[in-house]
Amino acid sequence: MTDEYEHYEAVVVGAGPGGAAAAAVLARNDVETLVLERGVEAGSKNVTGGLIYAEESAPYTVDGLFPEFRSEATERPVTDYYLHNVAGEKVKTFDITDLHEHDTEWSDAVLRRKMDSWMADRVHEMANETGGGLLTDVRVNGLLREGGEIAGVTCDELDPIRADLVIAADGVNSELARDAGLMDWEDPEEWFQGVKAVVDVPPEVIDERFGVGDEEGEAHLFSGDLFEDVRGGGFVYTNEDSLSIGSVFHLDSIVEQEAEPHQLLDNLLTHPLMADWLEGHYDEVEYSAKLVPDSKKAAHPAPHQGRLLVVGDAAGQMQAQGPIIKGMNHAVSAGALAGEAFAEAKLRGDPDKAGELYEQKLRNEGIMGKLRPKGYQVARALGEHDAVTEMADSLLTSSVGRLGVKVAGGLLEDLYSSPHLSQIVPDTQTPYVTLPTVIAEELGDRVTGEADYEPKDLVTRIGDLTYDTDVGNPHIELRDNSVEASGAAVYACPVSAEGFGGGCYREETVKTNGSEEKRISLDTQPCVECGTCAVVADTDWEHPRGGKGVEYKEG
């Protein structure tokens, strides 16, 4: 029967920025390209902060590949960028527009449903010219292998498809990268977890409260003690008529602190600064979450195997440049380079060399250097020792340290704005919590706004989301329901919480032969497919079938 399988020159899995860029370059080079996306529409599964960057040094930018991109698919450009160091009600604000503008041609806020679906239409037009196109509602569930070699893909909704090239642009929990053994979902240290609320605010209110014109926008970051001791930060980005308010935390830190991500988000939502911006306008329309890889640890140095090339989040290519998060732009570059590599390899008559060429291009174009900066390895070796962290923290919080912070004053703002330093800050308590807190305590001003609203609770947030549940066919199964193996998911899952019965994970007490035991149980109905429990619990984790599961309207 294998003779009847369809064949396309290239199959691209996933229609996020990585897949869209790959398909655009392939189509441009007359490669017959089929793009498969599991959502009902491209973008319906995706979450970002998010600011998309066009870097001056990048080999490709999204508007280079999709000319009308900025006018059709984005929200407001970022014209000012601030970092707020927070200690209680005290805030010290640094203007880090310089860091933001470093190597930046432009940067706009985006919402993924709008952005991805717009790109997908362009991609379909282009790929259609080559005899292929873009299909939604199709979940690729694995690699087709023939004689031990990768020969195509297998899907839930379609018969197997053969291809000379498979590009895995299937995002953070890439089932294809896992199938190929290139990535695993083991170590919480390699991931962040992002949680976001989109709040509708009338455009004129945004203009007035942020002091911007209608073609302008702002980015605000938050760090310090408002997230208790969890390492990470918060963000607020201005869209045309809404705000994206969210947080990105180290997953290992969430697990260690047993933190509830939705509560951390609430801390941000009710902070005095936020209260001023949202007064009378807290209209939260969507709650969302997704894992985010930390390229410093997770980026695969050689993300390919046979005919499979892995791009974007699927290959861990998500750079946290200090507080600035760059994933979409690298996904675009990597996707385009992968497409280019195949086109070149094919021209040379050796399409199977595409993987090697792609790896070379990632290095030569400087992308691998940004994703895995050399300096970080050194800083990490020194800076991520517990002893060093403790010393730095106690020094900072001591009177000597505090004096230093006071004296340094403006210098600190410059330090924060250093593109080089920001790439290599160690992942410890010090830069995320201790330093900003001390800065705010010593240099900050008191802000006094008080929220005239209560953040929505989880029941409401889940209730507001749209789901097409695949009844009787749960996409995640618990392999080990002991508290040791899977208990972390009860708090780390963004739609679960301790003592909350309506989420995915909950702790239950089971009585057996007179003794009581605690067990973890799972109900995937409210799952937002963020990927967290694939890492922090012992599960058989898959994405739902095409078109099933959660459907984001904003993203």
Place this chain on the structure above:
Amino acid sequence: MHSVVLTKGVPDFREGQVSFDEDGHLERGATPTVMNPNDEYALQAALQTKVKQGGTVSVMSMGPPGYESVLEEAMSVYADDLYLLSDREMAAADTWSTSITLSAGIEQIAEADQSGEPDLIFAGFKTADGETGQTGPQTCWCLDRPIVTHVIALDVDEDEEKIRAKRLVEGDVDEIETVEAPLPAFVVTDPEFDPSYRRAEHRLRHKQLKAETEERVEEYEDHLTSWSAEELDLDPDFIGLDGSPTIVSGVDPIPKAPSEREATMVTPGDEDGMEQVLDEMRPLAGGD
């Protein structure tokens, strides 16, 4: 492959659309006419044939000129052209004279259309108003073709000039048989019909057709042909009321559901009323 789908306009029986008078008679004037819901499956089956085999889909209906909107709705499921058989003489037809009229229409298409006799004719299972399920099979009888009813899955083999269908035996969802029939054939789809597109190529074509249809629906009138009884060369004695052997002896209104209790409306602002509600509920709550 040329397919013809038969469809009919029926009152929109959905909640909020349909209205009945006090005696339980349908108020035709106040109830919108829509495409018979079961015909959607017939259209889906024809569409699947068009996607996989190529060719065209024509949709045909017999009814008053107002049925144009029904055909417009049908076109949104990817039809190529529309035929309305409309004439005063055809009015008040029962299933028998309807079948005669429809079969004449199909023969006329075969003459008018370059592609000759339609390879497949599709009908839905039962209309929402008549509920007889007779029109499809009777039309087929007039045309003298093989028929397969209660079809839930369909495969067309052009080379072998036959169809292979899965069907529910006696309409029973638990009993499925697979049958073959030579082309040209007549297919009555079951509401369980499920189109299947397991090849990317077919889904891409489906997507393409969808885009094309969206444009076509805008100007559906350009694709609409109306034929009168005369144009179809139909003998007035065999169509409409005159051609209908069915005699409706009477119509009983749907009896109202019996209600043993009487309802009293109480608004939450009405204190005495609320007190009364509580009094009523107290014994049920087991308290005092």
